[in-house]
Amino acid sequence: MTRHDTSDIIFRRVLVCFPILILIIVAGILFQLIHASWPTLNKFGFHFFASQVWDPVMEEYGALPFIFGTCVTSIVALLLAVPIGLGAAIFLAEYAPPKIAKFISILVDLLAAVPTVIYGLWGIFVLVPFMRSTVQPFLGKYLGFLPFFQGPNYGVGFLSASIILAVIIIPFIISVSREVILAVPMVYKESAYALGSTRWEAMKNIVLSHGKVGILGSIILAMGRAIGETMAVTMIIGNNVTISSSLFSPGYTMASVVANEFSEATSKTYLSALIEIGLVLFIFSVIVNMLARLLIWSVTNQSHQTAKR
Amino acid sequence: MVSDQSITSNSQEIASQERWQKMYESTRFRRGLWDKAMVYVLSLCAIFVLAALFLILSHLIRQGITSVNPDFFTHLPKPVGEKGGGMANAIVGTLYLLVLAIIVGVPIGLGAGIYLSEYANHKFAFVVRFVVDVMNGIPSIVFGIFAYIVCVLPLKSFSVLSGGFALGIMMIPMITRTSESFIRMVPQQLREAGLAIGAPQWRVILDIVLPSSVGGIMTGIMVALARVAGETAPLLFTAFGNRFWNHDLMEPIAALPLQIFAYAISPYDDWHRQAWAGAIVLISLVFMINLLAQYFVARQTKINSGK
Numbered sequence: 001m002t003r004h005d006t007s008d009i010i011f012r013r014v015l016v017c018f019p020i021l022i023l024i025i026v027a028g029i030l031f032q033l034i035h036a037s038w039p040t041l042n043k044f045g046f047h048f049f050a051s052q053v054w055d056p057v058m059e060e061y062g063a064l065p066f067i068f069g070t071c072v073t074s075i076v077a078l079l080l081a082v083p084i085g086l087g088a089a090i091f092l093a094e095y096a097p098p099k100i101a102k103f104i105s106i107l108v109d110l111l112a113a114v115p116t117v118i119y120g121l122w123g124i125f126v127l128v129p130f131m132r133s134t135v136q137p138f139l140g141k142y143l144g145f146l147p148f149f150q151g152p153n154y155g156v157g158f159l160s161a162s163i164i165l166a167v168i169i170i171p172f173i174i175s176v177s178r179e180v181i182l183a184v185p186m187v188y189k190e191s192a193y194a195l196g197s198t199r200w201e202a203m204k205n206i207v208l209s210h211g212k213v214g215i216l217g218s219i220i221l222a223m224g225r226a227i228g229e230t231m232a233v234t235m236i237i238g239n240n241v242t243i244s245s246s247l248f249s250p251g252y253t254m255a256s257v258v259a260n261e262f263s264e265a266t267s268k269t270y271l272s273a274l275i276e277i278g279l280v281l282f283i284f285s286v287i288v289n290m291l292a293r294l295l296i297w298s299v300t301n302q303s304h305q306t307a308k309r
Numbered sequence: 310m311v312s313d314q315s316i317t318s319n320s321q322e323i324a325s326q327e328r329w330q331k332m333y334e335s336t337r338f339r340r341g342l343w344d345k346a347m348v349y350v351l352s353l354c355a356i357f358v359l360a361a362l363f364l365i366l367s368h369l370i371r372q373g374i375t376s377v378n379p380d381f382f383t384h385l386p387k388p389v390g391e392k393g394g395g396m397a398n399a400i401v402g403t404l405y406l407l408v409l410a411i412i413v414g415v416p417i418g419l420g421a422g423i424y425l426s427e428y429a430n431h432k433f434a435f436v437v438r439f440v441v442d443v444m445n446g447i448p449s450i451v452f453g454i455f456a457y458i459v460c461v462l463p464l465k466s467f468s469v470l471s472g473g474f475a476l477g478i479m480m481i482p483m484i485t486r487t488s489e490s491f492i493r494m495v496p497q498q499l500r501e502a503g504l505a506i507g508a509p510q511w512r513v514i515l516d517i518v519l520p521s522s523v524g525g526i527m528t529g530i531m532v533a534l535a536r537v538a539g540e541t542a543p544l545l546f547t548a549f550g551n552r553f554w555n556h557d558l559m560e561p562i563a564a565l566p567l568q569i570f571a572y573a574i575s576p577y578d579d580w581h582r583q584a585w586a587g588a589i590v591l592i593s594l595v596f597m598i599n600l601l602a603q604y605f606v607a608r609q610t611k612i613n614s615g616k
Binding site: 022025083225227 | 365425444452459
């Protein structure tokens with residue numbers, strides 16, 4: 001008996017090292033990022049986030065254009081992806097015949113598995129020429145009175161990057177919100193039908209309102225993806241340090257400036273500035289993911305409780 | 310008098326019924342129209358998603374299939390201007406990096422997964438699960454920066470090692486969560502049976518729980534592998550890329566996604582063709598790993614339902 005106890009205790013002690021190691025790695029990432037970006041943290045302070053000047057030659061670094069680019073592309077991508085993703089999720093969960101739904105969700109999983117560098121490749125050679133020749137002239141002609149659709153038309157830029165981002169995050173929105181929709185108890189829907197609602201009314205009033213927290217969680221999760229997505233955006237956003245109200249304008253995001261300039265960073269301050277952008281990216285994504293997890297967890301706990309009752 | 314009153318109230322009732330009827334008729338039409346319209350709108354959303362997949366795959370195959378030939382798998386990249394050449398070094402480089410990533414990621418991820426499912430139901434486990442979930446959402450490029458600081462700077466060179474390290478750390482959260490959930494599915498009776506015949510808990514875990522959830526564990530590893538196989542961002546300044554063969558762990562090495570990226574942003578048509586061909590090979594690799602994961606899931610569910 002005691003022999004068992006000691007061997008069990010040893011085994012447990014060894015095993016507990018692994019989760020502790022994970023905590024150490026995450027803490028280590030945070031520590032190393034802060035440590036390595038200390039020169040610019042110290043030198044520029046808060047000014048780093050407010051300045052628009054990014055001049056490696058003069059050793060002047062401001063991250064505002066990159067933060068702006070990340071926010072704009074993520075928000076526009078969400079505006080495009082959320083209605084489509086949610087619509088497809090509702091279709092798969094409630095409308096499509098089971099066999100077709102299964103087939104389509106396999107294809108959606110395939111879409112999620114495509115490496116993002118391939119999205120970027122497709123973006124460069126298919127999407128960007130199409131945007132330049134067709135979509136952007138059309139938008140400029142009919143919606144040109146809006147500040148978002150003005151200015152020269154290069155094809156590369158915020159709009160193209162946002163579209164690619166939307167395609168990348170749609171599978172995530174579909175798979176998570178489909179789970180949430182499927183988890184809505186059948187009885188609720190049946191009661192709605194019994195009261196005479198149409199199928200869409202049951203979706204809108206019962207399913208979507210019952211699952212709204214979980215769906216919000218899936219959207220925030222997708223936003224985290226969009227913020228951190230690097231390769232596809234780097235390849236088609238145009239890599240231009242600017243803040244512009246026009247979505248046609250080439251821009252830059254936090255992730256893409258790090259990807260593009262990191263291996264060319266010669267001076268210590270330059271490297272430190274890029275690592276500080278990485279730090280900002282880390283903090284953004286941690287906050288976003290914590291929020292999403294808390295929302296999704298609160299929903300799953302709730303459904304466990306109702307199941308128990 | 311009495312009958313008069315009842316008549317008026319009756320006619321009032323009829324009038325209100327008619328009003329209701331009218332309202333019902335008019336809204337029924339609108340509601341039915343909405344309902345029908347939404348069927349089309351929702352299926353259009355699904356069709357859009359399928360169209361995106363179809364467009365990407367069809368362009369990929371049309372542009373790249375002519376360059377996927379035996380040369381592509383056996384030759385080094387040719388300099389600009391010379392036709393032909395391949396990505397043999399990049400394909401091998403990707404395999405090297407994946408093997409290293411498995412060596413780094415699997416023990417830690419699996420160990421944590423076993424711990425979370427077998428031992429922990431208290432605050433520490435909650436914290437670990439939360440941190441692992443959040444870690445899953447950290448952008449890949451941040452792992453690249455971390456590997457650069459921890460591996461590249463001290464070793465003073467871009468290297469295979471640092472690239473494998475970056476990918477390996479990225480694999481950890483996915484392996485942990487998947488293996489945890491599959492190990493948890495092992496029926497409690499199996500564990501109790503082992504304990505009842507006098508085995509210590511660690512023997513029960515190693516000899517009963519792990520063997521009966523090996524399909525699920527493999528699934529977790531495959532899913533994680535499929536995700537990092539296509540990762541480019543963390544390799545940009547760790548593995549760095551290389552135009553030649555390299556078998557030294559301390560030297561930079563080529564990788565398929567890196568090569569695709571470099572060729573895609575180059576101005577040469579030959580290289581663009583090579584990039585499309587590389588994309589076909591990479592996507593086939595990723596899909597194959599995903600298929601393996603599907604196979605392991607199917608096996609595991611068969612085992613689970615059999616018991």
